[in-house]
Amino acid sequence: MQTVQREVIRLDNVSVAYSGIGKPAIENINLSFKEGKLIVITGPNGAGKTTLIETCLGLLKPFKGRVSLLGIDTRSRKVINVRKLCSYVPQDFMRPPFETYTARHIIKLGLAAKKQLFDVSTLDYTSKLSPTIKLLNIDDLLDSPIGTLSGGEQQKIFIARALVREPKILFLDEPFSSLDRDSREIVADVVRKYVNLNRATALLVSHDLNPVKSIADEIIKMRKGKIVEVKYM
Ligand SMILES: Nc1ncnc2c1ncn2[C@@H]1O[C@H](COP(=O)(O)OP(=O)(O)OP(=O)(O)O)[C@@H](O)[C@H]1O
Ligand SMILES: [Mg+2]
Structure with missing residues (x-):
């Protein structure tokens, strides 16, 4: 029997800019993430990876387009309630x-x-x-x-x-940045098992694809604020 996988995050034509900066940090992004999936976001420095996950969490608001987190528009005040169902480990922990x-x-x-x-x-x-x-x-x-x-x-x-x-959704921004090789593999494995056991979703930002190649369901490549490739594994 095939089970229906619920959509947990959706971005429709989303652009985000930081105040005082004319150029959007991410532009015209369309994405949809489902439960039970481990998604890796990769790309060079300044590509917009951190901006993208903070936009999914509603910490940054789009000036164009719409973001839905667990069914709630991130511009709504109710986003605080659904954010409690998420965990976020930022890049600068x-x-x-x-x-x-x-x-x-x-x-x-x-x-x-x-x-x-x-x-x-x-x-x-x-x-x-x-x-x-x-x-x-x-x-x-x-x-x-x-x-x-x-x-x-x-x-x-x-x-x-x-x-x-x-969490229903786990956001990890460069979770391997300070880890040795064995620890990277352990963390990747722990995250994969967590997602499978709990029908959760993980959005994992990583420059380094080595520890996640074998566990990712999708790899999204970003460059200059845009999605340049989506690979289903
Ligand atoms: N607080 C901020 N104020 C102004 N501009 C910002 C701010 N944070 C990021 N930016 C700009 O937005 C763009 C995307 O930055 P972002 O941090 O999302 O990139 P990233 O892909 O996470 O990069 P890195 O790999 O270095 O972490 C960059 O051009 C950056 O200069
Ligand atoms: Mg970043």
Whole structure:
């Protein structure tokens, strides 16, 4: 039996510009993403990859066209509600050395945001966390202040935080940028399994196609604010 795959993100003729900059950062974009899919967005620096995913999340609003996130127009105030069903690990995730929250606390805060709980200490999160933490091999990092961890270690903590929130849509902007080769493969594998098990969607931005070639359903190439190629794998 064939199952119907719901569309979770849709962009119709979307153009976005940053204030004070005349030229649009992305222009006339038409895309549709379905549940259960892992989509990779690639392209050179300045191509518009980060702009595209922040537009999907409704953090940037188009001056032309329409974006729908989980059925909600991102210009609507209701976008806040559907954004809670998404996780986003931005490109600039690094925390400064003086930040004293432990890695464990950072992960717990991700859960608290979803459950709208103020007191994170009341959360029973251990059972949910443990498989992800084992897979990412970050057990030994949990009690360290986040700012004292290396770039790659912090990156794994933020990816773990994004996953334990059990998002419908997972947005990862350059999730391999600080990772060694083995860790890249582990993260790619964890994301693929998460998408399959939860009928979720992942939008993953990466310059480097090596870790994702074998797991992607679609590879979208961008250049100068435009989509130049869509490849179905
Ligand atoms: N905050 C901003 N203000 C003005 N222009 C911006 C801003 N952020 C991005 N841009 C411009 O928008 C265009 C697309 O940038 P974007 O960050 O989306 O590219 P990217 O593909 O993510 O690049 P990278 O691979 O370097 O992360 C670039 O020309 C950039 O200069
Ligand atoms: Mg970027």
